[in-house]
Amino acid sequence: MAPIRSTTRSPAVSIYKHDAALDASVGKDGIDYTRVNLLRNTAVAKLYEDALRYEPGTSISSAGALVTSSGKKTGRSPRDKRIVDEESTTEDIWWGPVNTKLSEHAFLINHERAVDYLNTRERLYVFDGFAGWDPKYRLKIRVVCARAYHSLFMHNMLIRPTEEELKTYGEPDFTILNAGAFPANRYTTGMTSSTSVSINFKLRQMVILGTEYAGEMKKGVFTIMHYLMPKAGVLSLHSSANQGLRGDTSLFFGLSGTGKTTLSADPARALIGDDEHVWTDTGVFNIEGGCYAKTIDLSAEKEPEIFGAIRFGSVLENVVFDEDTRIVDYADKSLTENTRCAYPIEYIPNALIPCIGKHPKNIVMLTCDAQGVLPPVSKLTSAQAMYHFISGYTSKMAGTEDGVVEPEATFSACFGQPFLVLHPTQYATMLAQKIGEHKADVWLINTGWNGGAYGTGKRIALKYSRAIVDAIHNGELKNAEYVTYPIFGLEIPKAVTGVPAEVLNPATAWQGTPATFNATVSKLAALFNKNFAKYADQATEDVIAAGPKL
Ligand SMILES: Nc1ncnc2c1ncn2[C@@H]1O[C@H](COP(=O)(O)OP(=O)(O)O)[C@@H](O)[C@H]1O
Ligand SMILES: C=C(OP(=O)(O)O)C(=O)O
Numbered sequence: 001m002a003p004i005r006s007t008t009r010s011p012a013v014s015i016y017k018h019d020a021a022l023d024a025s026v027g028k029d030g031i032d033y034t035r036v037n038l039l040r041n042t043a044v045a046k047l048y049e050d051a052l053r054y055e056p057g058t059s060i061s062s063a064g065a066l067v068t069s070s071g072k073k074t075g076r077s078p079r080d081k082r083i084v085d086e087e088s089t090t091e092d093i094w095w096g097p098v099n100t101k102l103s104e105h106a107f108l109i110n111h112e113r114a115v116d117y118l119n120t121r122e123r124l125y126v127f128d129g130f131a132g133w134d135p136k137y138r139l140k141i142r143v144v145c146a147r148a149y150h151s152l153f154m155h156n157m158l159i160r161p162t163e164e165e166l167k168t169y170g171e172p173d174f175t176i177l178n179a180g181a182f183p184a185n186r187y188t189t190g191m192t193s194s195t196s197v198s199i200n201f202k203l204r205q206m207v208i209l210g211t212e213y214a215g216e217m218k219k220g221v222f223t224i225m226h227y228l229m230p231k232a233g234v235l236s237l238h239s240s241a242n243q244g245l246r247g248d249t250s251l252f253f254g255l256s257g258t259g260k261t262t263l264s265a266d267p268a269r270a271l272i273g274d275d276e277h278v279w280t281d282t283g284v285f286n287i288e289g290g291c292y293a294k295t296i297d298l299s300a301e302k303e304p305e306i307f308g309a310i311r312f313g314s315v316l317e318n319v320v321f322d323e324d325t326r327i328v329d330y331a332d333k334s335l336t337e338n339t340r341c342a343y344p345i346e347y348i349p350n351a352l353i354p355c356i357g358k359h360p361k362n363i364v365m366l367t368c369d370a371q372g373v374l375p376p377v378s379k380l381t382s383a384q385a386m387y388h389f390i391s392g393y394t395s396k397m398a399g400t401e402d403g404v405v406e407p408e409a410t411f412s413a414c415f416g417q418p419f420l421v422l423h424p425t426q427y428a429t430m431l432a433q434k435i436g437e438h439k440a441d442v443w444l445i446n447t448g449w450n451g452g453a454y455g456t457g458k459r460i461a462l463k464y465s466r467a468i469v470d471a472i473h474n475g476e477l478k479n480a481e482y483v484t485y486p487i488f489g490l491e492i493p494k495a496v497t498g499v500p501a502e503v504l505n506p507a508t509a510w511q512g513t514p515a516t517f518n519a520t521v522s523k524l525a526a527l528f529n530k531n532f533a534k535y536a537d538q539a540t541e542d543v544i545a546a547g548p549k550l
């Protein structure tokens with residue numbers, strides 16, 4: 001007779017095992033660390049069990065990944081992001097389009113709300129991890145959340161501590177309270193909706209209410225590093241990074257969805273990280289312990305490394321699968337175009353562990369031009385590099401932010417404006433100094449449209465972008481013949497192995513009339529100049545002169 005499975009849960013699974021390391025935190029952030037059913041750095045399989053059992057919409061994919069739903073928010077909510085206005089940091093912060101002030105009192109109202117919510121959950125998950133592979137700059141990050149999905153997500157995205165590090169962890173440097181399933185009170189002063197994502201640098205706490213999109217936690221850590229790292233004299237970057245056999249590191253800057261993760265996953269190069277790095281005096285380190293890849297239209301043949309990383313322990317967000325086979329349909333964007341997978345970086349075969357690389361030799365700025373008039377690749381002078389880094393022209397890709405339903409031309413300073421804490425020119429100045437010191441070449445790669453604008457042209461084939469990156473890495477483009485692209489003054493290579501020559505110059509690739517081409521170029525150039533006027537007072541003459549000339 002088949003053994004009868006016990007219908008009651010085995011006590012070892014559900015009773016809290018007191019973790020003395022948490023005692024150091026009792027009474028510090030309002031969370032009741034002495035309660036039962038508080039699970040710290042829980043085993044992946046246990047998080048699977050709890051997510052499947054208690055979180056509706058959770059499943060397991062045919063590849064073994066945890067399929068989760070983040071509810072109504074499937075992308076970041078930048079309009080609801082707040083930084084607390086307090087005396088220890090207010091003079092540093094770039095208040096304005098990105099960083100909106102929240103009073104200390106309003107933060108405490110939200111903090112209290114989140115703590116009350118979390119303390120009254122039946123189960124509570126604590127994940128203690130690190131941000132920053134270089135021990136000299138490493139931060140202890142604690143995540144307190146009510147969903148096993150969120151705990152597994154940050155288990156994957158933070159650097160996972162060893163047993164010893166966990167025992168001696170002590171007080172975290174920053175704590176994220178994720179009460180995302182519970183709304184903010186819209187009548188709290190400073191709220192713009194029932195979603196609120198706020199960071200208090202003085203209390204070193206982040207509070208999430210009204211959104212269960214896990215990317216808010218990851219980007220919250222990045223925002224914290226984007227403040228603390230420059231203050232420590234090192235440069236935080238919204239870029240992926242990989243390293244060649246000769247120790248030649250490449251950085252790939254780009255706004256969300258432009259190709260950082262895709263193009264840094266390269267079988268011929270060791271992956272340092274896919275999204276967030278810091279350039280120090282000794283090299284480049286990854287801030288994270290995992291990758292967060294977009295999975296829209298993902299296929300094994302186009303992106304084998306990422307496809308292969310989707311397995312037990314990975315977290316798939318908002319994907320759709322076949323009810324019977326559990327095979328995910330990555331082309332299905334019925335929930336969102338911003339479908340994602342978060343996985344430990346070790347799931348990428350040639351990940352460089354520890355994720356610390358040497359000084360960059362090539363810096364790629366990824367623009368996703370929806371107008372179809374920027375060259376697939378151009379080599380930048382140092383002045384042009386600064387101009388384009390501060391401009392950050394690209395497109396917000398569908399789904400990556402609440403309300404973005406198709407590529408939206410945008411100027412995102414440092415190719416990551418939503419995460420900047422200081423003024424863009426502070427990051428640009430540090431970048432210019434490092435590019436000069438380490439004699440790095442700088443390239444502008446358009447992973448966006450070619451032959452016409454969004455809606456008429458099509459996005460340049462991934463294989464062409466990969467061929468361009470290969471030509472940068474194998475030195476072909478260092479010695480190529482160039483031609484100057486008018487108005488923007490960009491140097492375009494006449495030939496790149498694996499890329500049809502007519503694709504390389506937007507004028508020859510253009511399917512429409514010359515008149516529409518010229519009008520589109522002029523219109524975009526004017527947008528560049530209008531945008532850069534915001535920074536002219538802080539830019540040098542040569543950088544201002546590096547812009548397009550109408
Ligand atoms: N030419 C191209 N270069 C890079 N990515 C491309 C290209 N064409 C389409 N894509 C798709 O764009 C998306 C880029 O996503 P990702 O690399 O995760 O961006 P990021 O890491 O910058 O947020 C992927 O889904 C990729 O398949
Ligand atoms: C999740 C994010 O990272 P990525 O740059 O990979 O989109 C984001 O920027 O929202």
Ligand SMILES: [Ca+2]
Nearest residue numbers: 260261275292
């Ligand atoms: Ca990415």
Ligand SMILES: [Mn+2]
Nearest residue numbers: 238255256275
């Ligand atoms: Mn990013």
